[in-house]
Amino acid sequence: MSTYRFAARAGVVLAAAGTAVLFTSGIASAHVTAKVLGEPAVQGGxxxxxxxxxxxxxxxxxxxxxxxxxxxxxxxxxxxxxLPGWTATIVKGKLAKPITSHGAEITEAVSSVTWTAAAGTRIGPGEFAEFEVSGGALPETDQLVLPAVQTYDSGKVVSWDAPPPAAGAEEPEHPAPVVKLTKAAAGGDDHAAAAPAATATDTHGEKTEAAAAKSSDTTARWLGGAGLVVGALGLGLGAGATLRARRAVAAAKAGN
Known part of the structure; x- marks a missing residue:
């Protein structure tokens, strides 16, 4: 077998394997999830x-x-x-034991939130939707397990309520959404989570872009000045060549 054919076949095999991995990972991850994007979820925040x-x-x-x-x-x-086409309903319930949050006694807490689609609205086959909530204060626990129930227009109901698996164990078929929580920094403000890391990155990026723009402008000016110098030299050399040519023609005429 030629080296070319071997490489071609190997490429096909690797591509097929990569497609299989992507396909299977897509299936495995196709469940209801809860994410905190852009900032950490801090206990008490x-x-x-x-x-x-x-x-x-x-x-x-x-x-x-x-x-x-x-x-x-x-x-x-x-x-x-x-969310256009959806109605959200929040239900609260009495706590068996009141808790204290930021100096205030809390006797009831959120028990559920439900999004219901209006007529003609749904998450169709091959689609997904994102539902967002903002709230607190977050409990003092390492993780927030939030069971979900998904209802289809066919009447099928899927409960995503399996608890997180132990370390090393396989993921359950219908895992409950989980949000990881971090401990509040000593002396920090619990009312708000830490500022997104992107803020510092963005600020740094702006400074970098400004520096790059300044450097680019300086380079452009330097190149422009160099171009003028080269142009002047070219004009000088051209003029000198023309003058020498004229003198040569005059000398030739005088000799004749």
Missing amino acids: YTKITFRVPNEDNTAGTVKVEVKFPAETPIASLRTKP
Whole structure:
């Protein structure tokens, strides 16, 4: 077999393997998840949580999503971000044991939030949607487990409520969405999470861009000046050559 054919076949095999990996990983990750994007979720603070809901049915569409907030890890305040075509409903419940948050006694907490699609609206096959909430104060726990229930227009109901697996164990078929929480910094302000790392990065980026622009401008000026010098030299050399040519022609005429 020639080296070319061997390389070609190897490329086909690797491409097929890569496609298989991507396909299987896509299937494995196609479940309801909860993410905190752009900032850490700090215990005792407030944050935004994004629930990503993919549609896993090839013939039906998702028309209702319910997320439950366990009383064991209470959140007293919650707001939803408007989503066209969907109505959000927040339900609160009494706590068996009141808690204290920022000096105030809390006797009730959020028990669930439900998004219901309007007529003609749904998450269709091959689609996903994101539902966002903002709230707190976040409980003092390492992780926030938020079971979800996904309802399809066919009547099928899928509960994403399996607890997180132990280290090294396989992921359950229908895992509950989980948000990891970090401890508040000593002396920090619990009312807000730490500033997004992107802020420092963006600021640094602006300085870098400004420096790059200044450097580019300086280079352009230097090149422009060099161009003028070269142009002047060229004109000088051209004029000298023309003068020498004229003198040679005059000398030739005088000799004749």
